Amino acid sequence: MRLPDFKVEQWMTQYEGQARYNLTDTCVQAVPFHQLADVHEMKDIVLDYGCITGDEETKTLIAQLYTKGSIQQITTAHGCLEANELVMMTLLEKGDHVITVVPGYQQFVDIPKSIGCDVTLVQTEEANQWKPDMRTLCSLIRQETKMVILNNPCNPTGALLEEEDLKELIALCETKGVYLFCDEVYRDPRIQPSVSDLCSMGISTGSLSKSFGLAGLRYGWVKGPEHVIDQINIRRDYAMVSTGPVADFLARKALEQKEELLQRGQDLIAQNKKTLEQWCQNNPLFHVCLPQAGTVCFLGYDFEYPSTQLALDLMQEGIFFVPGDCFDTPGYLRMGLGQDAQQTKVGLERLSQWVQAHIG
């Protein structure tokens, strides 16, 4: 089951090591180990498989990121990406119809395609704050539609769908028995709602990688209807067994400090958003729809320059962006807002200088 290159991931893998100013990372700046846990507490962990369907204490803390649902509605995975893969591989079959939004995360297009699904793409535009037109989206649901896939807040655009935006879609998914699967890895659970709380057909995934700044734990989860979780747990036996006691323990530590970790991220993002807003005012060749939530946005530019070439040329100066081309959207750079504030500021200044020197 061959898959095409995952463009954004390959770009990150290939060039991230050369970045002096990482202006594109989707994670909040990574936490060092000693800030997360007292290493002494780990000494007595027995390194067996641990609880196969995820440590119950950890799942109890995950459940508290939602307004509804029991730990029977949660299963764990090695990051949100694996959680997403488990959802799609478990529920989708050849011939199913799937609807998703672009520009978006390539996994939601190419995993369904590799299974043999018919994938309909809903295009979004900056002029509409990168939100899909919900009436159009709803009108695409038909007899064979098995799943609508969203990413909320969205990578790369930063678009946020509020409860009000989702209302009609939720009702329709419930009536028609269509899964509403939403990757909520960029969600701040203190503020934004989850489709798994709002919709009886809702399946949400999340992780500690983005808003928590703990990608190194490779810890994610799925929350959904219990019968869906039961099915996913069958596939988990073929795909991963367990998340293991080390990751379960460290995830528990992170979730016990969720308030501090999430606030740390939000403070960084708020600072960088302000920097970017001011920078855009002084750099009229650029435009951006500042995100209401999440860690990323899509920085547009009004000059003729292929985005891949632009990103490569900026890379020569150590200024690291993922080009819009990786999301099939020329004229944009994917910008991350969760990295070090000073680095972001200086990186944007270097970008100004480069533009003045090369574009005018």
Added chain:
Amino acid sequence: MRLPDFKVEQWMTQYEGQARYNLTDTCVQAVPFHQLADVHEMKDIVLDYGCITGDEETKTLIAQLYTKGSIQQITTAHGCLEANELVMMTLLEKGDHVITVVPGYQQFVDIPKSIGCDVTLVQTEEANQWKPDMRTLCSLIRQETKMVILNNPCNPTGALLEEEDLKELIALCETKGVYLFCDEVYRDPRIQPSVSDLCSMGISTGSLSKSFGLAGLRYGWVKGPEHVIDQINIRRDYAMVSTGPVADFLARKALEQKEELLQRGQDLIAQNKKTLEQWCQNNPLFHVCLPQAGTVCFLGYDFEYPSTQLALDLMQEGIFFVPGDCFDTPGYLRMGLGQDAQQTKVGLERLSQWVQAHIG
């Protein structure tokens, strides 16, 4: 892409917690954390994704488990199970022909079937030391054959295929361009050869879970031809991103102590094998082909009793076995040889007592 219940894994998940005498675990007794690593060394790990295709130092140590090959021929995964899934999901397509051996590990039958492959099973028998007849196996290779899947040493039978046994198959796979994929999770790399060293079409998987007693790290790998690893790395971007810096670090620690960890396991297995051999002499209703390698064997019994019922009834006494039924092989219990020696001894004594009381 629904999968059937993974019988052995579900049995383990459901009943392992009730075991007083775990006579069936496939892992060497788990190592406690403090025996593996000095926790202080972890303090400064930055919890980002780490090296996406696996930490190079760790991969260098993995490469030393083989006689040939560079780190470009290795990629990492969360355990051998995920490594296996990556290999099959990457290389197999609907319509491909696959050959594997039973009784064996259900993943090698049902993942290919879920993709739409035509799977031919080669039956093995205790009378032939559970080894497949290699002439028969070779004769089954045809135009559409994409892959031969082995598990060496084999779970549940403990069968070991030596270099000599594999010679004809290796030559044929090379001539016909058939992948020879071998799960070597039970291999002792100090003693047994790897198909990835012996065959240009060979792909091996391994992990730290079984012989090393470190299932809790969820750390495995694939070693194969570089073009195969490159393809697997494409799928990894859709399935897991990275193993992460915590697991990479702990795996490095384990591999730095491979001699001690592997010897610890082999000593336990040798002791338990001796116990079992003596026990069988005193319990003529049972028979076993003692394994030359690996951590498991298939304990046969000569009385009428459905194996699932037998395992359930023994469970009432805290004696934990996986029934042969989980491997579609009635009349057997899957026995693990890597657990605590005293527990194994007492567990077998309890089994004798139960048999005397219930069978006579």
